[in-house]
Amino acid sequence: MKTLYLLRHAKSSWKYEELSDHDRPLNKRGRTDAILMGQELVEREIKLDLIISSSAVRAITTATLVAKELNVPTEKIGAQEELYLISSEDLLVFAQSLPDEYNCVMLIGHNPALTELANRLSTEKSIDNIPTGGVVGISFDCNYWGQISPDNAKLLFFDFPKNYR
Numbered sequence: 001m002k003t004l005y006l007l008r009h010a011k012s013s014w015k016y017e018e019l020s021d022h023d024r025p026l027n028k029r030g031r032t033d034a035i036l037m038g039q040e041l042v043e044r045e046i047k048l049d050l051i052i053s054s055s056a057v058r059a060i061t062t063a064t065l066v067a068k069e070l071n072v073p074t075e076k077i078g079a080q081e082e083l084y085l086i087s088s089e090d091l092l093v094f095a096q097s098l099p100d101e102y103n104c105v106m107l108i109g110h111n112p113a114l115t116e117l118a119n120r121l122s123t124e125k126s127i128d129n130i131p132t133g134g135v136v137g138i139s140f141d142c143n144y145w146g147q148i149s150p151d152n153a154k155l156l157f158f159d160f161p162k163n164y165r
Contacts, residue, residue, distance in 0.1 A: 002140045003156070004095055004121075005023060005046070005106040006114045009064065010034040010133040010161075012058040022084060026061045033133035034062045035162040038069025040159060041135070048072050049102040054109040055084035062133075063108045083109045088116035098145040106135075121148070122155040134160035 011030035026034065051072055053063035067077050075109050076101075086094065091113045098105055102118075111130060118127050118136040130136060137156035140148040 001103065002138070002145055003104045003143055004102070004138050004148070005041075005048070005135055006078055006130065007037070007062065007106055007135040007136070008111060008114050008117055008130045008132055009054070009056065009062040009108060009109045010037075010065075013045070017163075022056050024056070024058055026058050028056065029060070029161070030132065031063045031065065034065035035069060036064040036131050036164060037135060037159070038111050040164070041066065042069055044137075044157070046070065046137075047104060049075045049076065049104050049107045050098075051108065052098075053107075054086075055081045056084050056110070059083075059108045063106075063126060066108075071093040073134065083107065084112055085094065085110075086113050088113045091117050092120065096146045096148055100144050118158075121153045123150050123153075123157065124155045127158055130158075131160045131162065134158070147149045 010026050010033045012024045013027035051063050051067055053059045063077055115130045122138050134159050139154050139156055141152040
């Protein structure tokens, strides 16, 4: 059994016009929402083996805040440049190439790739948009990441910060 969690980075700040898109930080609400979603994942008893984030500052910060809530050690958090502007097709290939030693992995990135991949893998429910801070959990009835597909996928949940306001 493999389980994939797709988490869209929390709300970012547009306050610093001089920063590139890649370097935008989280705003205050984003930081609060990332912690909240980490706490909600704890309530769901999520145990992650690995977190891989886009290299964007807002994604890495989201990863760090969520990981702290879930007690994921820093050595189990990585950043990948390729996740920054990845397509949903390439994101699927990335997920299918995850090391098989890990059973529960969270990918933290951006739309539209995350929403498109969630819909591609889980045909049980159509998701219009994963909002900032939103997370989708999908389990797969298989032993290897290379085998994940819509045919063996089951949507576990779709959650986001506005569910708690």
